[in-house]
Amino acid sequence: MYQQAGSVGQDEPMSKPLYRQVADTLRAEIADGVFGPGDDLPSERELRERFDASRNTVRQGLQLLVSEGLLNSSQGRAYQVRSHEIFVLNASKFENLQFSQREDGDSYDNEVLHSGRQPHQEFRVEMVKVPQDIAERLKVAPGEQGVLRFCRRFVDDTPWSTQATHYPKWLVDAHPRLAEPDDIEEGSTRYLADRGIEQIGYHDELMTRMPTPEEARELQIGPGVPLLIWIRTGFSTDKPVRCTRTTFRGDLNHITYDLGDLRALTTRGDLH
């Protein structure tokens, strides 16, 4: 059934390694719905028999699927097909993504509150040295102090994203509430705007990479789930005012932008 690796077929098929056959077969079965989201896969022992392979080989195949983000695994329990509910953030509309607060009008476009999920967030404020990369974006001297307002968001106790906003020292000196450890009721962007510091332009950067071990721990993600990173630098008329780095679990989040005239979108229909 499953060809041995190494001994190459005469002419063309150049047999795939066994562990890849295992992965490909299971991947196809997941795609076909033989195993649906949340289902348990057969145990390693059963797969070993089915594919006539050693345990390590079966594990190597399963590991591949884990690293593709298709499976979850944890000690003592069967491999499980991942299921995804995706949160969509419209970055061109929403200035502050604030959970469980005024959802006036259009404040964010999520499927969270509309599906009985329970969002919450952890919040903290620190005085820290502005990290090098942020300092460049804020155009402040490397090593300068600044305020970090940090937030980690959860949905039903699943970590969803972390958000770190840095404010330069000159701004904090002029508007000290930025450094206070409470959530700013009206939103810090609004607070600044009310005090004459208006953000009239944004520079957004989007990128992806695999999490570091710390990030993986913080967002409780295993291998195989990439991060989606969104860095927004907010500008007043003459200089950068703040820099926010939001780190999302890539498997649970999409970001959208609406540009230009979208009157044709008013009948949104089944558009994602």
Add this chain to the structure above:
Amino acid sequence: MYQQAGSVGQDEPMSKPLYRQVADTLRAEIADGVFGPGDDLPSERELRERFDASRNTVRQGLQLLVSEGLLNSSQGRAYQVRSHEIFVLNASKFENLQFSQREDGDSYDNEVLHSGRQPHQEFRVEMVKVPQDIAERLKVAPGEQGVLRFCRRFVDDTPWSTQATHYPKWLVDAHPRLAEPDDIEEGSTRYLADRGIEQIGYHDELMTRMPTPEEARELQIGPGVPLLIWIRTGFSTDKPVRCTRTTFRGDLNHITYDLGDLRALTTRGDLH
């Protein structure tokens, strides 16, 4: 030196598995520059001695780093520290990302042409059934035919991204050059605009995930490199006109958006 797994320390440290110690140690050394971009790592045999571990255990640790995108590996050669040159695409400025063509003014913001790299692209046009997800975005019946204009871009023969644009049948019927197999000189968006079909709004979606095996082959990426996916739907005054899905190697590409008034950014300085 390196604690055994299993036998738990009395009170707290709960020793890490050996393969993680291998990975963590090497990761730190890469971060510290002990091994720079492009450098070879010591061979598995040497690492086995250094960490006093079996070959499989060392391999497991190395595999972790590969899956984090830090290392490349291929048969017969040493593990190599990945090096990244990142291409930045400003999605709010550039309608068509066209390689090696009129770079009038600001047409794209890359470090490619400015560093002596050689870009090129493969191009093809097909008549295909519009895929389900694209059909939703184009608001056409699922299963309907449409034109697919496909492009794969390279930099110095490294696959960089693939781009697939779907046009609905009604548009192609009215403007048949969309279905012709040549590159449209002036750009297809321009071609349409000249014929009265102007795209006045865009809906962009950004997401990340690990590549499927096909995608990994097409972009020549190994495990540990996530994809960055950008889906742009272009709208005329009353309906969607085209849908473009661009699939980037996440390790080589960033996307940016400029929103609002960015006069403060004119002195771009060291801002990325």
Add this chain to the structure above:
DNA sequence: TAGTGGTCTAGACCACCGG
């Protein structure tokens, strides 16, 4: 407690790369 996955070993053979 039985069954699952997590970690680890020792050794084998192979394919590929470079000198």
Add this chain to the structure above:
DNA sequence: CGGTGGTCTAGACCACTAA
């Protein structure tokens, strides 16, 4: 050719989960 990584096996012990 020698050295590298790629694949695979057989078996061991452990930690965790669920019944």
